[in-house]
Amino acid sequence: MADKLHFELVSPERLLFSADVEMVVVPGAEGDLGVLVDHAPLVALLRAGMVEVHDGGKVTARHFVRGGFAQVTPEGLTVLAEEALDMATTSKAALEAKLQDAQATLEAAADDNQRIAAEAHVAAIKEVVDAA
Amino acid sequence: MASLKDLKLRINSVKSTQKITKAMKMVAASKLRRAQEAAEAARPYAARMEQVLASLAAGVVMTEDMPKLLTGTGKDDVHLLVVATAERGLCGGFNSSIVRLARQRIQSLIAQGKTVKVLCVGRKGRDALRRDYGKLIIETIEVAGGVRKQGFPIAARISEKLFSLYEAGEFDVATVFYAEFKSAIAQIPTAQQIIPAALPEGDVEGPDLKGAIFTFEPDEEEILEALLPRNVAVQIYRALLENAASEEGARMSAMDNATRNAGDMINRLTLTYNRTRQAAITKELIEIISGAEAL
Numbered sequence: 001m002a003d004k005l006h007f008e009l010v011s012p013e014r015l016l017f018s019a020d021v022e023m024v025v026v027p028g029a030e031g032d033l034g035v036l037v038d039h040a041p042l043v044a045l046l047r048a049g050m051v052e053v054h055d056g057g058k059v060t061a062r063h064f065v066r067g068g069f070a071q072v073t074p075e076g077l078t079v080l081a082e083e084a085l086d087m088a089t090t091s092k093a094a095l096e097a098k099l100q101d102a103q104a105t106l107e108a109a110a111d112d113n114q115r116i117a118a119e120a121h122v123a124a125i126k127e128v129v130d131a132a
Numbered sequence: 133m134a135s136l137k138d139l140k141l142r143i144n145s146v147k148s149t150q151k152i153t154k155a156m157k158m159v160a161a162s163k164l165r166r167a168q169e170a171a172e173a174a175r176p177y178a179a180r181m182e183q184v185l186a187s188l189a190a191g192v193v194m195t196e197d198m199p200k201l202l203t204g205t206g207k208d209d210v211h212l213l214v215v216a217t218a219e220r221g222l223c224g225g226f227n228s229s230i231v232r233l234a235r236q237r238i239q240s241l242i243a244q245g246k247t248v249k250v251l252c253v254g255r256k257g258r259d260a261l262r263r264d265y266g267k268l269i270i271e272t273i274e275v276a277g278g279v280r281k282q283g284f285p286i287a288a289r290i291s292e293k294l295f296s297l298y299e300a301g302e303f304d305v306a307t308v309f310y311a312e313f314k315s316a317i318a319q320i321p322t323a324q325q326i327i328p329a330a331l332p333e334g335d336v337e338g339p340d341l342k343g344a345i346f347t348f349e350p351d352e353e354e355i356l357e358a359l360l361p362r363n364v365a366v367q368i369y370r371a372l373l374e375n376a377a378s379e380e381g382a383r384m385s386a387m388d389n390a391t392r393n394a395g396d397m398i399n400r401l402t403l404t405y406n407r408t409r410q411a412a413i414t415k416e417l418i419e420i421i422s423g424a425e426a427l
Binding site for chain 2: 008010011012013014015028029030033040041042043044045069071073078080082083
């Protein structure tokens with residue numbers, strides 16, 4: 001327990017992931033952060049991107065999150081995602097549908113703030129779709 | 133005395149009513165299970181959110197230029213009541229108990245000379261409030277197909293609606309009314325203030341940091357700015373999910389009662405039916421016998 005990081009990923013709908021892992025890479029608003037055990041307490045804003053769980057030197061789980069917050073406490077890391085998709089169970093078709101949704105939101109954006117957020121979202125999904 | 137035919141018809145009609153209420157009870161029971169699961173699955177998020185908020189609140193100094201969602205507008209003249217009810221009826225006292233609580237609040241606020249505005253979520257609440265407070269209702273949002281089908285986006289939409297009203301200075305305090313789900317037979321109508329954010333009180337302890345302090349990235353203000361609207365949406369979402377579970381619970385017990393009442397009624401009617409039938413047979417026999425004796 002002492003040399004493992006307790007990681008929880010929650011979306012408004014449910015708790016998606018809860019386990020002790022080696023390292024988690026989260027997409028911080030100002031750059032990706034790798035969180036290991038005994039990380040200093042931190043609250044960070046997230047951008048849309050991939051949360052990667054590393055265990056035994058390999059990536060064991062990947063979740064696409066659409067913004068949210070990460071909180072690091074001595075007990076572990078909690079990611080509060082606005083929306084999260086487990087890449088292991090999400091098909092490419094579903095992702096493409098998401099991309100279209102995001103593009104529709106972008107076109108419907110009423111003001112600059114919304115447009116910027118939608119643009120970032122579209123770009124992040126595109127990256128994922130291309131990689132899949 | 134009703135004729136045999138009338139009684140027979142009556143029994144049949146009660147029987148078919150009983151079949152309907154029984155089916156509704158079954159449907160409500162299975163929906164309740166799923167709604168309850170959804171409500172429980174959403175709890176970790178709300179709880180964690182509260183923790184993050186608590187740790188932020190501990191590290192932030194209240195200043196003038198703090199987000200308005202946290203500090204409020206400095207007034208409490210205009211109150212917005214978000215009344216969340218069901219889309220459908222036939223669920224016992226569920227809708228009316230929420231509406232009753234909202235109505236009491238409206239009355240006391242008006243008595244204090246405040247302005248009250250009402251935003252209805254769900255058709256039933258609007259129907260009930262329209263008669264007395266029709267002028268106060270600014271909008272009704274219908275949740276077609278239930279909260280679980282609509283998911284989080286519906287809560288996000290409602291909260292965006294609230295923010296645009298708030299920024300336009302349309303209200304100072306927003307309170308959401310819903311029924312908290314305790315069990316299938318107990319739902320508690322609840323009022324919860326969501327704007328300005330009611331900061332977690334002392335009882336929600338932040339995690340033990342072992343003497344260290346939080347680092348914020350980018351910084352407290354920016355995180356707060358993103359977190360506070362999020363918190364409102366989450367609270368609304370939670371309220372809607374609790375409401376959905378409560379609604380099905382209330383419907384299940386209401387339909388259970390109705391089924392039982394129909395059963396009692398069928399028993400009573402069957403007894404009367406049999407008595408009447410026997411009386412008729414006896415009467416016919418007496419007529420035949422006395423006819424034969426007269427010969």
